[in-house]
Amino acid sequence: MAGIEIRSLRKHFGDLHAVDGVDLSIRDGEFLVLLGSSGSGKTTLLRMIAGLERPTSGEIHIGDQRVDGDVPPRARGIAMVFQSYALYPHRTVFQNIAFPLEASRTPRKQIEEKVRWAAELFSISRYLDRYPRQLSGGERQRVALCRALVRDPKVFLLDEPLANLDAKLRNTARDDLKRFQRQIQTTTVYVTHDQVEAMGLGDRIVVMERGKVRQIGTPQEVYEDPVDTFVATFVGQPPMNLLDAGDPSLPPRTLTGFRPEHFLPKSVFGSGEDLRTFRFAVRRVEYLGSDRYVYGSVAGSGAPDATIIAKLPATITLGIPEGETQEFAVPRRALRYFDAETGLRRKG
Amino acid sequence: MTLPFRRTLADREDVLGGAMLAPALAYVILLVGVPFAFAIALGFSNATAGSLSFGWAGLHNYRAILSDPIFLRALRNSVVVTIGSQVLVVVLATAAAQVFRATFRGKRFARFVLLLPWAVPVSLAAIAWTWIFDSTFSVINWTLKAAGLLHGWLYWLGDPALALLAIIIVQAWRIFPFATVIVLAGLSSIPQEIVEAAIVDGAGFWRRLFRVELPLLLPVVAVAVLFGVVYTATDLGVVYILTGGGPANTTHVLPTLAFQRGILGADLGQGAAIAVFLLPFLIVVAIGMLRLAHRTEVGGAQ
Amino acid sequence: MKRVALYAAALGFVVFAGFPFYWMLVTSFKQNRDLYVGASDMSHIPWIFNDPPTLEHVKLLLGQTDFPRWVLNTLVVVVAVVVITVAVAVPAGYSLARLVGRWGERMGMGIFFTYLIPPTLLFVPFSRLISLLGLQDSLGALILIYPTMTIPFCTWLVMGFLRSVPWEIEEQAMIDGYSRLAVILKVAPRLIVPGILTVVVFSFTLVLQEFVYALTFISSVNKMTVSLGVPIALVRGDVYHWGSLMAAALFTSIPLAIIYNAFIDRFIQGFTMGAVKG
Numbered sequence: 001m002a003g004i005e006i007r008s009l010r011k012h013f014g015d016l017h018a019v020d021g022v023d024l025s026i027r028d029g030e031f032l033v034l035l036g037s038s039g040s041g042k043t044t045l046l047r048m049i050a051g052l053e054r055p056t057s058g059e060i061h062i063g064d065q066r067v068d069g070d071v072p073p074r075a076r077g078i079a080m081v082f083q084s085y086a087l088y089p090h091r092t093v094f095q096n097i098a099f100p101l102e103a104s105r106t107p108r109k110q111i112e113e114k115v116r117w118a119a120e121l122f123s124i125s126r127y128l129d130r131y132p133r134q135l136s137g138g139e140r141q142r143v144a145l146c147r148a149l150v151r152d153p154k155v156f157l158l159d160e161p162l163a164n165l166d167a168k169l170r171n172t173a174r175d176d177l178k179r180f181q182r183q184i185q186t187t188t189v190y191v192t193h194d195q196v197e198a199m200g201l202g203d204r205i206v207v208m209e210r211g212k213v214r215q216i217g218t219p220q221e222v223y224e225d226p227v228d229t230f231v232a233t234f235v236g237q238p239p240m241n242l243l244d245a246g247d248p249s250l251p252p253r254t255l256t257g258f259r260p261e262h263f264l265p266k267s268v269f270g271s272g273e274d275l276r277t278f279r280f281a282v283r284r285v286e287y288l289g290s291d292r293y294v295y296g297s298v299a300g301s302g303a304p305d306a307t308i309i310a311k312l313p314a315t316i317t318l319g320i321p322e323g324e325t326q327e328f329a330v331p332r333r334a335l336r337y338f339d340a341e342t343g344l345r346r347k348g
Numbered sequence: 349m350t351l352p353f354r355r356t357l358a359d360r361e362d363v364l365g366g367a368m369l370a371p372a373l374a375y376v377i378l379l380v381g382v383p384f385a386f387a388i389a390l391g392f393s394n395a396t397a398g399s400l401s402f403g404w405a406g407l408h409n410y411r412a413i414l415s416d417p418i419f420l421r422a423l424r425n426s427v428v429v430t431i432g433s434q435v436l437v438v439v440l441a442t443a444a445a446q447v448f449r450a451t452f453r454g455k456r457f458a459r460f461v462l463l464l465p466w467a468v469p470v471s472l473a474a475i476a477w478t479w480i481f482d483s484t485f486s487v488i489n490w491t492l493k494a495a496g497l498l499h500g501w502l503y504w505l506g507d508p509a510l511a512l513l514a515i516i517i518v519q520a521w522r523i524f525p526f527a528t529v530i531v532l533a534g535l536s537s538i539p540q541e542i543v544e545a546a547i548v549d550g551a552g553f554w555r556r557l558f559r560v561e562l563p564l565l566l567p568v569v570a571v572a573v574l575f576g577v578v579y580t581a582t583d584l585g586v587v588y589i590l591t592g593g594g595p596a597n598t599t600h601v602l603p604t605l606a607f608q609r610g611i612l613g614a615d616l617g618q619g620a621a622i623a624v625f626l627l628p629f630l631i632v633v634a635i636g637m638l639r640l641a642h643r644t645e646v647g648g649a650q
Numbered sequence: 651m652k653r654v655a656l657y658a659a660a661l662g663f664v665v666f667a668g669f670p671f672y673w674m675l676v677t678s679f680k681q682n683r684d685l686y687v688g689a690s691d692m693s694h695i696p697w698i699f700n701d702p703p704t705l706e707h708v709k710l711l712l713g714q715t716d717f718p719r720w721v722l723n724t725l726v727v728v729v730a731v732v733v734i735t736v737a738v739a740v741p742a743g744y745s746l747a748r749l750v751g752r753w754g755e756r757m758g759m760g761i762f763f764t765y766l767i768p769p770t771l772l773f774v775p776f777s778r779l780i781s782l783l784g785l786q787d788s789l790g791a792l793i794l795i796y797p798t799m800t801i802p803f804c805t806w807l808v809m810g811f812l813r814s815v816p817w818e819i820e821e822q823a824m825i826d827g828y829s830r831l832a833v834i835l836k837v838a839p840r841l842i843v844p845g846i847l848t849v850v851v852f853s854f855t856l857v858l859q860e861f862v863y864a865l866t867f868i869s870s871v872n873k874m875t876v877s878l879g880v881p882i883a884l885v886r887g888d889v890y891h892w893g894s895l896m897a898a899a900l901f902t903s904i905p906l907a908i909i910y911n912a913f914i915d916r917f918i919q920g921f922t923m924g925a926v927k928g
Binding site: 356357358359360361362364365366368369371372373375376379380381383384386387390395440443444447448450452454455458459460461462463464465466467468469470471472473474475476477479480484485486487489490491493494501521525529530533578582583584585588589602603606607610611616619620623624626627630633634637 | 739866898918
C-alpha cells in the first residue's frame, strides 16, 4: 500500500499541453477520482502514473519510490483496468486472471488458489473456463477487476471502467466497486467524465480542465464550494445558475451563483429564512417525475435573457403557470459569488 | 521500500523500435535507394555489361536516344498506352462497381471471374492473349466474321496500329478488376445516409451518380488510376511477350526498349538512360499520392 | 427491366474478364486437328469442342517439358522470399505502428513509396549488382531481389493492420508484468496473426507473378520460374505448343485466383490507405 505524490507534472504532445503542471497528493488507501471532459488530460495523467506515457517533466512518486522516467509499468506495483477491459482474447477467464501471476513466476498451486479466491470475491467462478467473447459486458468488467486484484497492487488505476456498461448495470457495478475498494483499502485512482460516478465513488474528486487541476476536494466541497465558475457549471446537473444580479451591496463585476434546487418559489420557505428574492419570468415547465425543471429568466439582472433553471422536487405541488412572472427566492447561505473577469470564487 | 528495478534495454521503445526497423530500412536503402541512384548515374556513363569499367559519358546517352526515332516512338507509345488504357480502366471500373454493388444471383462466381485477370501472372495472361490475337487462328477474327462485322482480315499483332490497340486492351483488361475493387471499397465507405438523403431530396439514379457519388469517389478513383499508371507505364511483360516491340520496332515502350538496349544489347548506360524517362510518370504518381494523403490528413483533422 | 440490364452488364464484365481463361481451358484439352483450323474457315466453330477432349497437351507439359522443374524452382523462391519478408517486414511494421512514435507515419510513407519504384527502372543497375555478387543465372538472385518489392508493401500492410488493433491489450500485459520486449515476443504475435497471414499471401502471389527480374537474371531453362519459363521456354524456336502453353497458364492461374479471392479485401485496404475513409 502506498500513497502517490505528483509534482509539477507536464506532458506535451508537440504544441498540445495535455497535462500542464499538475501537483497532486494522493493519500494511502484513498479513492481519488479524476473528473474532466475529453481532452482535459485526465487519462494522460493516469497513463503517466501507470508508466505508459513518459512525462515531459515533473515527478511521480508511488510510496517512497520515484517512478517517473525510468521505471517500467511492471515495476511500479500498479494494476490497471482499461475502458475496453483489455482481456486477452485467446485466453480463458482463468488464464486471464492468472496472467500477471504467471508473469511474476508465482508457483502453480498458489496461482490456482489466488485465482479461485478472486473469482469467488467477484462471483465469476462459474465462468473460469470461458473465453472473453462468451461473456457479457458486466462479466468482462469483473474479470478485469479480478485480474487487477490478484497482483496485490499498491495502487489501482481505473480508466472509465464503467463506460461500456449499460445504464442499469452501471449502478450496481458502481456499488460493487465501492464496497470492494473499502474492503481491500488499496489506493485507487479512477478516471471518469461522468460526474455521478465521480460524486458517488470518490473520497476526493480532482476536477481537471485543459491539462490543469481546477479543484481538489470531497464531493461535497466540490459541489457546494466550487472554486470557480468552471467547476460550478461542470459539476451538477443542471449546472449552477450564474447571473450578474446588479446587487449594489456587492463589488462591481460580481456573478451570483446558486444551485437550481435552491431556487424555489418564495412561498415554500419558512419565515425565519434569510432570503434573496428574484422576479422569475417562467418560460417553460418540464415535468420529469421526481422533479420539475422550470426554465425562465430573471428581470433586472445584467443579462436579462440568460436562462435560469429552477429544480422543484415533487414534494412541492404548487402550480407554476408558464408565461407568468413569479417571486422566487434563494436562501442567502446557498449563494456563491464569483469574479466576472477571472471566474474565481469571491468570499461574500 | 524501493524496488531494485530499473529500466532495461527490453523496456526501451526507442532501442527496440530502431532494432526492429533497421533490417527493413537497410534492405530498402541498400537494394532500392542505392540502385535507384545508380540507375540515374548509369545514364551518364558508358558502362557495358561485359566490362567493369564505368566511365563518365556526360549527356552522350541522352543525346543518342533523343535523336533515335525508335526511342521517340517508344516514348510516344508509352504515353499513348498509359493514357489509353487508364481511360478505359476508369470507365470500366466505375461501371463494373455500379454493377457489383448490387446483389444478384451468381455474384460470388461473377466476382471470382472478375478478379482472375489481376490474379494471373502478367506473363501468362500475355501469352494467352498472344494466342487469342494469333494471325491465323484468332478467335476474335472468326467471331467478328461470323457476326458479319468483319470482311477482310485483321493481323492484330502484325500491324503497328492494331498491335498498339491490342496492348491497350490487354493492359486495361489486366488492371480494371483491381480498379473495380478499389472503387467498390470507396462506394461502401460512402455513408448510406448521404445517399438516402439524396433519394429523399428527389435525386434520380444519374443525378445521384454524378452529383453525389462520383465526387465522393474521386479520391478513391484517383488511387486506382495512380496505381494503374505505375502498373501500365512500367510494365514490360505485356509488350515483350505480345509483340516483342515488333513489327519493326514500332510497338516498343520504354521498359522493353530499355531491356533490349541495356540487357540484350549490353549497353547498360543507354538502357538506364531510357528507363530514366519513366521517372516523370512516377513523379506524377508520387505527387498525386502525397496530395491524397495530405487531403486525408486535413479531412481527418476536421 | 432493371434486373435484365443488371444481369446483362454483369455478364458482359464476366465475359470480358473471363474470356482468356475460357480460351486457356478450351485450348488445353482440344485435339490438335480441332485446334489448328484457320479462323477463316467459317464452318469450324472454335469456341467449342468439335472433337472429343484430350489430355495429350497436359501429358506433354508434365512429362516432356521442364514445367515440373519450374514449379519446384518457384516454390523454393516463394518459401525463401516469404521467410525473408515476414522476418523483416513484420517487425518493421510493428515498430512503425507502436514504437518509434511520431516519425512512424512519415517513415512508413517513405518506405511505402519505394514500392512505387518499378523493376523496369532498377533492372539495369541490378544486373550489374547481381554479376558482381556472382549470382547471375541463379535462384539466389531472385531470392535477394524479390524482397525489395515485398518488404515495402508488407511493412505498410502490417503497420496499417496494427493501427486497427487496440494497444490496450499490449499495455495491459506491460502492467501485468511483461517488459516491452516480452510483450513483442509473447503477446503481440497472437494479435498480428491475420496481418502476418496477409503478408505471406501477398509475398507468395507476387513471387508467382514476377516476370521482369526473372527475365533479366535467369537464362538457363532449368533455373526458370513458372511465370518466366512458360512464355519464354515452352516456345521452341517459332513453334508454339499452344495446348501445353495454355494448360500451364491455366494450372498456374487457378490456385492464384482462389487465394486472391480470399485475400482481396485485405490487399485493397493497403492500397487505398486513408483515401477511402477521407
